[in-house]
Amino acid sequence: MPSIHPQQSRTRSSRGRIRVATVLCAATCVLWAASACAGALYHALDRPDRAGPPLITLGPTFGGAPDWAKYRFGFSGAILLRPDAAANLCAPLYYWNTGLVIQGEYRDIAPDRNLLAADLVVRRYFVDGRRRGRSAVLFAGAGGGLALVAYPVTVASGDAEGEEEAEDAPAETRRGEQRYYSFLAELGYEREVAANVVLIWKAQWRSYIWSSRDYSNWSLHAQIGFPLPW
Secondary structure: OOOOHHHHHHHHHHHHHHHHHHHHHHHHHHHHHHHHHHHHHHHHOOOOOOOOEEEEEEEEEEEOOOOOOEEEEEEEEEEEHHHHHOOOOOOOHHOOOOOEEEEEEEEEEOOOOEEEEEEEEEEEEOOOOOOOOOOOEEEEEEEEEEEEEEEEEEEOOOOOOHHHHHHHOOEEEEEEEEEEEEEEEEEEEEEEEEEEEEEEEEEEEOOEOOEEEOEEEEEEEEEEEEOEEE
């Protein structure tokens, strides 16, 4: 089997990043073009009389990575724009019964590795909140963003010179980091327990593959959401 030169691997990785960035930019342009073309119509015919405030959601997570540790804990938080609030940014979202989520997540994926991620998620609600109450609703979402995996790196400490001195030098553990794009899908349940106070339960799958390392993982989230304080 022919070997792959490190430079070729880096080139392929760079091309992959460019493709992903191009797709994300194209999707953003299409979304905003739709908003610009249809915004006036939706503004006049199908906009909420009164939009709810953005919500901040916080809570613990529990999950695992198939190639690493099976069960680990973490924490997640998000700014949730439900369809009526999201319509202020992109008019068709209210018509499509779709919200936006700006999400952050931190959790362990192995005893010596942790993951920090920031994502933009498009969330589709399965109950029409425009024409009935939304005390409880199922949703599904998809999105992506940037993820960072921190891991230990063992190096020779001191000022060792040459291969023999480096082998005899005491080892030292330092922090290494790998940043790359990741994509996620979610399925969950949202319940409004009071005015603009919600409880959210969801299951999430995150795909994160870099080179030969697969950091893809599943997680369960339980969150409480309340209006932003400003």
